[in-house]
Amino acid sequence: MVQGTANWNTEETQEWLQQYVDDWVAFYRKHTGDGHVASYIPELKNADPDDLGIVIIGKDGMSVKSGDTEIPFTMQSISKAITFIVACMERGVSYLLQRVDVEPTGEAFNSIMHLEMKQVKKPLNPFNNAGAITVSSILPGDTSNERLEPVFQLLENMLGHRPAMNHDVFKSERDSSTRNRAIGYYLLEVGFLESDLDVTLETYFKQCSIDVTIDDLARIGMILANDGMDPKNDVEIIPRQIARITKVLMLTCGMYDASGKFATYVGIPAKSGVSGGILAAVPPRVRDESMPFTRGCGIGVYGPALGDEGNSVAGIRLLRHIATQWDLSIF
Numbered sequence: 001m002v003q004g005t006a007n008w009n010t011e012e013t014q015e016w017l018q019q020y021v022d023d024w025v026a027f028y029r030k031h032t033g034d035g036h037v038a039s040y041i042p043e044l045k046n047a048d049p050d051d052l053g054i055v056i057i058g059k060d061g062m063s064v065k066s067g068d069t070e071i072p073f074t075m076q077s078i079s080k081a082i083t084f085i086v087a088c089m090e091r092g093v094s095y096l097l098q099r100v101d102v103e104p105t106g107e108a109f110n111s112i113m114h115l116e117m118k119q120v121k122k123p124l125n126p127f128n129n130a131g132a133i134t135v136s137s138i139l140p141g142d143t144s145n146e147r148l149e150p151v152f153q154l155l156e157n158m159l160g161h162r163p164a165m166n167h168d169v170f171k172s173e174r175d176s177s178t179r180n181r182a183i184g185y186y187l188l189e190v191g192f193l194e195s196d197l198d199v200t201l202e203t204y205f206k207q208c209s210i211d212v213t214i215d216d217l218a219r220i221g222m223i224l225a226n227d228g229m230d231p232k233n234d235v236e237i238i239p240r241q242i243a244r245i246t247k248v249l250m251l252t253c254g255m256y257d258a259s260g261k262f263a264t265y266v267g268i269p270a271k272s273g274v275s276g277g278i279l280a281a282v283p284p285r286v287r288d289e290s291m292p293f294t295r296g297c298g299i300g301v302y303g304p305a306l307g308d309e310g311n312s313v314a315g316i317r318l319l320r321h322i323a324t325q326w327d328l329s330i331f
């Protein structure tokens with residue numbers, strides 16, 4: 001590891017960083033064979049399991065990219081962080097937190113068991129399917145497109161372009177999603193949904209089908225790391241309190257039933273999706289100026305081969321390696 005260099009934004013240090021990250025991506029690409037591409041949404045089967053890529057964008061504009069960085073993929077569960085933010089911005093934080101809790105479940109992302117077994121008064125968090133579908137029912141608007149308009153607007157504000165929806169993935173999930181329909185009917189029966197079930201599920205399937213790249217994820221992560229401010233122009237895109245709660249949820253619930261292990265071995269607020277993306281927000285840290293990205297950064301990772309919990313298997317190992325090498329953990 002390169003030590004003792006406070007200014008990483010020089011041509012020489014950029015080259016070193018690039019070399020390191022290229023080597024790590026090449027090494028962890030071999031780990032993609034330990035996972036499987038999601039197949040329960042038929043359209044996701046088309047992803048190449050060997051793909052692996054990473055983009056890191058620092059608050060100061062410095063960036064490193066390596067591997068398969070250009071491939072668009074659908075946000076899937078990463079969208080849950082965005083709709084939670086938008087619902088908080090539209091309806092207020094306390095309104096949201098009265099309807100969705102902030103507790104990790106320790107269960108699979110699409111589990112329904114805890115809702116019934118614990119007789120909870122609200123879904124346990126907005127990042128599992130039950131909580132996210134509830135959030136989709138809270139977004140204002142009569143149609144799914146109306147509800148998603150502020151979601152697209154927020155994404156556009158962060159990315160500088162409006163992402164597109166992948167209609168093939170949307171239809172594929174809509175036409176195959178027996179489990180999410182079951183969750184939706186359960187939520188309807190216990191009175192957790194704020195609005196029509198069909199519109200709510202359509203909203204949820206569409207939000208999961210928004211196409212992004214890891215460059216987009218790194219940008220979103222960098223803004224979250226910077227407490228919702230865009231460092232380019234010091235404009236507040238996400239209110240600070242909402243950015244803070246979102247990062248708490250990313251850390252405690254963002255990687256589903258692997259969140260505890262991810263916090264232990266990586267230690268960064270992150271949100272994964274079954275298409276293989278990971279959005280991570282690394283807050284500024286002060287303890288070691290000799291490390292890169294000490295002022296904070298956003299990270300986007302793509303690796304569609306998933307482990308048992310539905311997270312990118314090589315992506316997590318790559319993040320763990322980088323977090324250890326560069327001391328990125330918030331703990």
Ligand SMILES: NC(=O)CC[C@H](N)C(=O)O
Pocket residue numbers: 075076077078109110129173180208272273274275310
């Ligand atoms: N973990 C995920 O990314 C799940 C999202 C997916 N659309 C689902 O509801 O099953």
